[in-house]
Amino acid sequence: MRRVVVLWFPDWPVYTVALRRGWDLLAPAAVVDNHRVHAVNAAARRAGVRQGMKERHAVGTCPSLQVGEVEEAAEAEAHEEVLLALESVAAGVETLRPGLLAFSASSLVRYYGDEATAVELLVDAAARVGADCLAGVADEVVTAVWAARDGRQVPAGGSRDYLAGLPLQVLVAEGSLGVPRDMVSVLSQLGIRTLADFTALPVADVAGRFGQEGVRWHRIACGEPERPVSPERTVIPLEVRVEPEELVADTGTAAFLARQAAVRLHAALVEKGQVCLRLAVRAHLDPPAGYDGPTTVERLWRCREPLTEEDTAQRVRWQLDGWLTRVRATLPGSPESPESPDGVGGISAIDLAPVECVPAGEVADALWGGPDVGIRAARAAAARAQALIGTRGVLRPVHCGGRAVAGRVAAVPYGEQDPEEVDALSTRAWDGELPAPLPALVGAPDTTGDRPRPPGPRHPAASVQLLDAAGGQVWVTGRGMMSAPPVALRWGGAVHRLTGWAGPWPVDEMWWSQSGAARRYARLQVATDGPAAFLLVCRGRSWRIEATY
Incomplete structure (x- = not known):
């Protein structure tokens, strides 16, 4: 039986930025994109920082939070550092994605004697470069990926028992596996809650509803063996080499070289009627003086779908950028920017070698719900x-x-x-959520036009009044009842008669919080004699328009 070891590096974007900037890896840290938190580490989560928060709210929640922008170049450089550290322990590292690596346990056991020793050496090698990771061991790649997120070592032959206890949502916990989210959504609606419930379904019924892709994941959920890590080539070896006239020493030229190599590779694949599922990228370096690292480096990429020409070019370019960045980082006194120095060596040639190919058309779409021509064009x-x-x-x-x-x-x-x-949510249907139909626009039409805007504090939608039959103001009492039946809506200088209303729906959230996060308000739906209906929110005796129907 071919066993698999998977290393999962949690919070990879935060780790890479922290490594580039020299942060304390144990202190709260986050990376932001467009002033919103993109990823956080464990220390920041314990302090209350969550993904999706506005940057200023995150800093207010944790004043000691280390904050940086998302840096793709840092991710490429850190990926190379971790791989070089792991190569001192194991050969044949397979990159599922940056921050998720797979190894053949069989070869490690033959060399080190047992799985526990091999896993310990891998984790120690990653720790020496400051990267914390969790390890999972199982009989198959996918099971090992899920086991790594729990830090579990599944005994040989125990995959089925381990998988049976996992929730159904574990299927979509790792995006690089490519599980169809529509399939998981339908299964949830059918009352399937665990992988044991999924495997209990007859295979014929799964095939009839979800097609070949559903059958494949049904087999995986049953713990049936899949492909090994870094398998030997099963087709006639096909390799493409591109040698530029001059050394490639900047990322712009690397992008052009990657595109040229991808075009030649896919032309050769078309001639043989093949598509590539796993690709080895090998670069030959002409290093500058003072560089003592390897002059030939190779990485293996696994893809959940057959690689297109564009996909291949993007992966090769990303890998070349990482190598160029690392070469410069090893030179004493060299600038960090990969665009600046001249005469510092570069890449003299690259080889693209498909490690695993299948006949074109063998990877079929699902019977229902598969991508059509329009979806492919959109992607x-x-x-x-x-x-x-x-x-x-x-x-x-x-x-x-x-x-x-x-x-x-x-x-x-x-x-x-x-x-x-x-x-991680068990359900996305909340108790007390707004009933259907939902509003079409969040906000209200601007008073100077029809363009919708979120109702900020100074927006006209933040100052409306409900009136009763006598012209007095109407509000929601502390008992969640209307103080009087509303008959009109005053917005600015205009008064609109109400043709109907529904509610109110009181909301009392985070009432136990001592940090000011508690919110208490009420919602009301109103239809006016004009062309619009509104969702109103009442706080105290103040109303605002939250959304427009």
């Missing part, structure tokens, strides 16, 4: 936009639950997994 457009403006310039909405309207959806970069705190 390609999003990937091109991210290449131009950055990965965090293209966002997608994620339903995270909540009682208010504005906080029920979070934005995450396209292609990334949902935030951990969202995945």
